Amino acid sequence: MADKIRIATASLAGCFGCHMSLLDIDERLIDLVAHIEFDRTPLTDIKQIGRCDVGLIEGGVCNAENVEVLKAFRRHCNLLVAVGACAINGGIPAMRNQYSLTECLEEAYLHGSGIDQPQIPSDPELPLLLDQVHPIHDVVWIDYFLPGCPPSADTIFTFLDELLSGKPIRFAYRQIHYD
Amino acid sequence: MSGSFSIDGVTVPFETGQSIMDAALAAKIYIPHLCHNPEFQPHGSCRLCCVTANGRTVAACTTLATDGLEVANETHEITTRRRLLLKLLFVEGNHVCPACEKSGACQLQAVAYHCGMLAPEFVHFYPKRAVDASHPETIIDFNRCILCELCVRASRDHDGKSVFNISGRGIDAHLTIDSPSGRLGDSRFSASDKAARVCPVGAILPKHRGYEIPIGRRLYDQESISQVGDVASHREQEDG
Known part of the structure; x- marks a missing residue:
């Protein structure tokens, strides 16, 4: 292995569960860090993405900022991977697609229980919500998909390990699940 | 009357009137399917069980097995x-x-x-x-x-x-x-x-039966459907 491969990660409309699963690789992380260095990721707190070999995206696309981050990842990453159910099909956040955005906001901020001073947030710093939550392949080309809610640490490790070794990526039966 | 045909090169016996699917199920060869359940008339609508029989694409659940038929099931294309x-x-x-x-x-x-x-x-x-x-x-x-x-x-x-x-x-x-x-x-x-x-x-x-069996210990969590078969047959066994 010549140079280390450079990896960036982001959580869009996700719960950080997939990032937790990445950390759940446990002591095998020590083997991995010999071959990997991180670029922009919540783990390094680097804010701007640089040129990367691999981008791992958790979560679907629910607002304008998600779109911007996702497009920046696509521009900078040779290989972009959808990690987890939300990135792949919108997941739990996409269950709001059953309702209009107005209905969702009114339920959350006006008519829900225990609301003090009901008002729908409107601040220039808040990213605008999209009318629906989208899987990330609706917005940019995705090269690979790792299903699961979250994908197990084993699945993520197998993916990175086989990618690093240049082998075809193959999973054991139990490593692929959609839940 | 009976005879035999092949699925992916494996010889499979059949009785007259059996579909490719019926004969495959009896021989424990898995052909993917969703709308088929051997207890009911075949429907042929999900198209997942489509195989090639002597080169023609047909639904395995609605096509009768015939002597010498060469069926391809688990190929890259299918x-x-x-x-x-x-x-x-x-x-x-x-x-x-x-x-x-x-x-x-x-x-x-x-x-x-x-x-x-x-x-x-x-x-x-x-x-x-x-x-x-x-x-x-x-x-x-x-x-x-x-x-x-x-x-x-x-x-x-x-x-x-x-x-x-x-x-x-x-x-x-x-x-x-x-x-x-x-x-x-x-x-x-x-x-x-x-x-x-x-x-x-x-x-x-x-x-009222939610999560009686935890995620991870359900029918297909550990083994492939090609090994354990349809979920409906398991429910029949559970319910006695």
Whole structure:
């Protein structure tokens, strides 16, 4: 292995569960860090993405900022991977697609229980919500998909390990699940 | 009368009148399927069991086995086409596996695992479909219905009630319930009906039994559907 491969990660409309699963690789992380260095990721707190070999995206696309981050990842990453159910099909956040955005906001901020001073947030710093939550392949080309809610640490490790070794990526039966 | 034919080079015996699917099931050779259940008349609608027989693409469940027939089942081309069909099924409904009680024991999921589907990849329809929770013992979540018509056949041919039917055509096709209100609670459906136990997905589910079996220990969590077979046959065994 010549140079280390450079990896960036982001959580869009996700719960950080997939990032937790990445950390759940446990002591095998020590083997991995010999071959990997991180670029922009919540783990390094680097804010701007640089040129990367691999981008791992958790979560679907629910607002304008998600779109911007996702497009920046696509521009900078040779290989972009959808990690987890939300990135792949919108997941739990996409269950709001059953309702209009107005209905969702009114339920959350006006008519829900225990609301003090009901008002729908409107601040220039808040990213605008999209009318629906989208899987990330609706917005940019995705090269690979790792299903699961979250994908197990084993699945993520197998993916990175086989990618690093240049082998075809193959999973054991139990490593692929959609839940 | 009987004879033999081959599936992927393996010799399979058959009795006259058996379909390719019936003979394969008897020989414990797995041909992926969703709308087929050997207890009911074959339907031939899900197209997942399509194989090539002497080079022609046919549905294994509706094509009779004949002597010397050469059937190809698990080839790269056929599996790729099956994955395509599965992806279309996933994007057409709302299949939110992490939020579904059937997850892990769902045949749609299990067949997709078997065929190596990692993601649906197409644009999701996100159709808006209501849930019918009007029946005291059974819930119907239309978001997950794949129109296999197994409940239609079970209710009509086994229970003698014809509670279910399919209305509409093409993308408008949907499951309907025969009751004055169109709701399950007002129909003649009973949780002890055969129709309550044949759904391959999480569309018809018993109430009050949520998460009795933890995720990770369900039918297809450990072993492939090609090893353990259809979920409906397991439910029959569980319910005695």
